[in-house]
Amino acid sequence: MAEPITVPTPQQIIEPAVAGRTETMVLNMGPHHPSTHGVLRLVLELDGEVVVNVAPDVGYLHTGIEKTMESKTYQKAVVLTDRMDYLAPLSNNLCYALAVEKLLGVEIPERAQIARVLLTELQRISSHLVWLGTHALDLAAMSVFLYAFREREQILDIFELVSGARMMTSYFRIGGLAYDLPADFIPTVEQFLAIMPSRIDEYEDLLTANPLWLERTVGVGVIDAQSAIALGLTGANLRATGVAYDVRKAMPYSGYETYSFEIPIGKNGDIYDRYRVRIAEMRQSVKIVQQATERLRELGPGPVVTSDRKVAPPPKREITESMESLIHHFKLWTEGFKPPRGDAYVSIESPRGILGCYVVSDGSPKPWRVHFRAPSFINLQSLAHMAKGRMVADLVALIASLDPVLGEVDR
Amino acid sequence: MDNQTVLAALRDNVGKEILAVNEFRGDLSVTLTPAGYLAAAQFLRDDPELAYTFLENLCGVDYLGRKPRFEVVAHLTSMRHRHRVCLKVGCDEPNPTVPSLTPLFPTANYQERETFDLLGIHFAGHPSLTRILLPDDWVGHPLRKDHPLGDEEVAFSFNQDRIYARKPFARE
Numbered sequence: 126m127a128e129p130i131t132v133p134t135p136q137q138i139i140e141p142a143v144a145g146r147t148e149t150m151v152l153n154m155g156p157h158h159p160s161t162h163g164v165l166r167l168v169l170e171l172d173g174e175v176v177v178n179v180a181p182d183v184g185y186l187h188t189g190i191e192k193t194m195e196s197k198t199y200q201k202a203v204v205l206t207d208r209m210d211y212l213a214p215l216s217n218n219l220c221y222a223l224a225v226e227k228l229l230g231v232e233i234p235e236r237a238q239i240a241r242v243l244l245t246e247l248q249r250i251s252s253h254l255v256w257l258g259t260h261a262l263d264l265a266a267m268s269v270f271l272y273a274f275r276e277r278e279q280i281l282d283i284f285e286l287v288s289g290a291r292m293m294t295s296y297f298r299i300g301g302l303a304y305d306l307p308a309d310f311i312p313t314v315e316q317f318l319a320i321m322p323s324r325i326d327e328y329e330d331l332l333t334a335n336p337l338w339l340e341r342t343v344g345v346g347v348i349d350a351q352s353a354i355a356l357g358l359t360g361a362n363l364r365a366t367g368v369a370y371d372v373r374k375a376m377p378y379s380g381y382e383t384y385s386f387e388i389p390i391g392k393n394g395d396i397y398d399r400y401r402v403r404i405a406e407m408r409q410s411v412k413i414v415q416q417a418t419e420r421l422r423e424l425g426p427g428p429v430v431t432s433d434r435k436v437a438p439p440p441k442r443e444i445t446e447s448m449e450s451l452i453h454h455f456k457l458w459t460e461g462f463k464p465p466r467g468d469a470y471v472s473i474e475s476p477r478g479i480l481g482c483y484v485v486s487d488g489s490p491k492p493w494r495v496h497f498r499a500p501s502f503i504n505l506q507s508l509a510h511m512a513k514g515r516m517v518a519d520l521v522a523l524i525a526s527l528d529p530v531l532g533e534v535d536r
Numbered sequence: 537m538d539n540q541t542v543l544a545a546l547r548d549n550v551g552k553e554i555l556a557v558n559e560f561r562g563d564l565s566v567t568l569t570p571a572g573y574l575a576a577a578q579f580l581r582d583d584p585e586l587a588y589t590f591l592e593n594l595c596g597v598d599y600l601g602r603k604p605r606f607e608v609v610a611h612l613t614s615m616r617h618r619h620r621v622c623l624k625v626g627c628d629e630p631n632p633t634v635p636s637l638t639p640l641f642p643t644a645n646y647q648e649r650e651t652f653d654l655l656g657i658h659f660a661g662h663p664s665l666t667r668i669l670l671p672d673d674w675v676g677h678p679l680r681k682d683h684p685l686g687d688e689e690v691a692f693s694f695n696q697d698r699i700y701a702r703k704p705f706a707r708e
Contacts, residue, residue, distance in 0.1 A: 130642040184670060187670065357590070375618040468560070470622065496597075502646060536669075
């Protein structure tokens with residue numbers, strides 16, 4: 126590596142400027158700026174219109190989710206995970222549920238596993254659609270946004286069908302699902318699958334060969350594979366540099382190893398490659414959802430929560446017949462379950478990158494410590510590395526291409 | 537790559553610094569001395585056979601009532617071998633300090649700042665260890681177990697004057 130990678134802090138840029146030691150201009154971008162995708166504040170050091178240095182200032186949305194989780198029982202803490210990455214709540218639910226299930230060592234029924242894969246892949250599509258729409262909007266391509274949100278609305282309708290909520294789903298619980306999938310679930314998903322591939326073609330028609338889009342994205346915000354790994358860049362941003370690392374393939378969870386799909390990768394690590402990778406990922410997700418739908422239909426009805434009564438409550442009718450079930454029900458709702466002492470770390474491929482969850486149990490019904498490896502937070506570190514020497518307008522494209530969600534950055 | 541191969545390699549190189557080895561649900565975690573923690577991370581990263589070049593996660597835990605009180609947990613991933621190792625290092629009051637991994641892995645920068653901000657653990661050798669999520673003038677480290685939940689009173693229009701009066705806001 127030519128020069129060591131540094132991650133500046135806002136103070137390091139502001140202090141020399143205030144002391145009058147620099148010839149450059151310091152400019153505040155955000156926290157209330159539409160192209161920062163939330164309340165992200167950037168401190169820019171500019172030489173004319175060229176970015177000399179940039180430091181993200183985060184924390185405006187810090188709500189202490191990790192602290193609050195320590196005071197909830199394991200099952201009750203699920204709802205807090207929705208509120209981190211609010212564009213992919215199901216991925217957060219899944220990551221947390223997998224971590225606690227690893228602590229407990231419970232088996233999840235087949236039907237719940239398939240539903241989890243199916244819904245997280247739909248979630249990936251919907252999250253990428255928001256990214257695509259807002260990214261294009263930032264680069265002044267308004268119509269893509271309207272098209273993308275049309276399909277996203279359909280996905281949110283599916284989420285509403287299964288969980289009753291469009292965004293804060295809390296549908297994946299520890300031990301399985303919150304409740305069974307509704308009867309018209311499969312036809313609704315198939316309806317969506319029938320139209321989605323042609324809709325992705327539509328987005329590509331608008332952008333992929335569009336000269337204005339190419340001019341703003343090709344060769345902009347380049348990062349090489351080695352620096353990307355050193356900076357902890359993950360997800361589509363890493364794969365755009367040519368590294369075929371996807372947790373779904375590398376360390377499969379929820380039965381991903383049994384689905385056939387490919388990992389799209391890029392070559393140059395620029396904004397355009399990130400765009401191509403995410404578009405290709407949507408097509409792969411459609412493929413996975415198709416396979417999962419077929420499996421669900423073949424499998425037919427079945428349990429959606431683990432049969433371990435120490436973790437999941439018994440069905441209602443059992444409570445009226447069995448004393449033991451009644452006790453289990455009572456204990457679970459008054460106290461919660463107690464995982465053995467220990468710690469577990471699980472990572473999944475969320476739409477934004479590697480989402481990790483580290484849970485420590487002290488043997489009580491409440492987690493001793495929960496930590497989330499938030500991909501948006503860690504991806505932001507590479508902003509300075511990629512933006513140096515580029516125009517301010519490129520920075521706008523760059524933020525959009527990293528696809529940060531500030532709720533997850535600050536937690 | 538499996539746990540035993542990595543563990544054997546670690547024992548060969550930093551064997552004296554290993555304090556405890558734990559395998560839970562198939563995951564290997566190795567507790568080391570502060571010097572061993574840095575040496576093990578460097579060894580795992582630089583060894584061409586192992587290639588744990590990706591620092592996936594770094595966080596701190598407050599085990600109040602235990603000695604040492606704090607623990608820093610780092611998860612290193614080898615993308616080539618699709619394997620993960622967990623390194624742990626303890627540190628205690630009054631000045632909990634562990635060596636920083638930022639010179640080895642630039643991605644540790646934000647994660648160590650977050651751990652410092654929320655738990656008050658210092659990382660020796662970090663280029664810019666400042667608060668990241670909380671305001672710079674914040675007092676205390678909220679993720680510590682002796683920091684009560686709900687300690688921060690919520691300001692509404694009827695009580696904001698009283699609350700703001702005792703807050704060390706940055707005033708210019």
